[in-house]
Amino acid sequence: MDFQLDEDIVSLKHNIRDFIKNEVDPFAMQIEDEDHIPNEIIEKSKEMGLFSLSIPEEYGGLGIGMVGKCALYEEIGKTHNGYTTLIGAHTGIGSVGIVEMGNEEQKRKYLPAMARGDLIGAFALTEPQAGSHATNLKTTAVKKGNKYIINGTKHYITNATVADVFTVMAVTDASKGAKGITSFIIERGMPGFKIGAVERKMGLRGSHSAELVFEDCEVPEENVLGEVGQGYVNALKILANGRAGLAARNLGSSQKLLDMCMVHVQEREQFNVPIIEHQAVAHMLADIALEIEVLRSFTYRVAWMVDRGEKVIKEAAMLKLFGSEVYNRVADKAVQIHGGLGYIKDFPVERYYRDARITRIYEGTSEIQKNIISSQLRKEYSK
DSSP states (O other): OOOOOOHHHHHHHHHHHHHIIIIIGGGHHHHHHHTOOOHHHHHHHHHHTGGGTTSOGGGTSOOOOHHHHHHHHHHHTTSOHHHHHHHHHHHTTTTHHHHHHOOHHHHHHHHHHHHHTSSOEEEEOOBTTBSSSTTOOOOEEEEETTEEEEEEEEEEEETTTTOSEEEEEEESOGGGGGGGEEEEEEETTOTTEEEEEEOOOSSOTTOOEEEEEEEEEEEEGGGEESSTTOHHHHHHHHHHHHHHHHHHHHHHHHHHHHHHHHHHHHHOEETTEEGGGSHHHHHHHHHHHHHHHHHHHHHHHHHHHHHTTOOOHHHHHHHHHHHHHHHHHHHHHHHHHHGGGGGSTTSHHHHHHHHHHGGGTTTSOHHHHHHHHHHHHHHHHTO
16 A cells, blocks of 8 residues: 655645645634634635545546545644535535536536536435435425426535535435435526525534525436436445545544644643643543544545545445544543643634534444444355
8 A cells, every 4th residue: 555645745735734724723713703714715725726626637626536635634624623524525525426427518517616616515415304314315306398396305414505516316216215316416596496494503613504495496407417316326425435535634633633732731730740741641642642543544545445446335434433433532532631721612622522523423423334334244244
């Protein structure tokens, strides 16, 4: 395995690190207080090319592989997680479907503008009755002439309030179960489509999730993404593809917490010595460092496998599970190490602690990842 980064990626990684430090981090508390990412940060992110990470060069993107993307996601993960999620949802599940399953006409129509950040992407699978039970969709798409008429509701859709292009799953033939689900590219402003209630969340301030409401929404048949009836398979591919990137963002956040802890334990004194001198604290730091290093190795191994075109269903599920659990354990220890400071909103550790919790739920819960892993094991051992 070779995780060596090209010089261009190393240079971009350093540029992103400086951008995060100088342009995003200073606004972290403002984002938290106002629940809004300043427009100047978004515009500078476009100039940096951060909206184009997953898009091939021929459509205006950076055209980098998964190992390179993970190196960049790791840097992006070190800042406010609301900002991280806006970028990650767009470059991950919000655009990967069109990149991987779109026809040439669809790619040329949407990807250049998505690469520039002029169009923001979102992914819509989850419904009130269909979260972990993803095949239990109630949103329907009925063919009528050269259009599909879509009715139903999606919820918890990341980027919903700012997105322009949505990859949406709907039932085209209820009698076929999972094989009766189809993917659609739906644009903001199409007749019968509106944004519903915006959810109030525990964390991820600045990253907004909301309902999508379809009431006789008219979608041209040319906006079918991939094959009719392959929507569920498409959804699984899109989610699996994004898991290495999500783990890299969790890795970046975990590393940021360790960095903050190392500063604190050398400055904070108890019993007349810096608290790093106390074995209980030192052991927590050792645990954090160990888990981060294992997560880093696992993340880049799976990314390397993706770049080689290998099947990573089991490994991607393991990585999503492990990455989110590591981030949560690291955040918990970071609060403990910081004591009272870790529990107040004026200090960023408290924010990371709240933001970490959703990673065990979105894009497939930890329990669903275990189902995928065990299912793949059964297949492997039944051969």
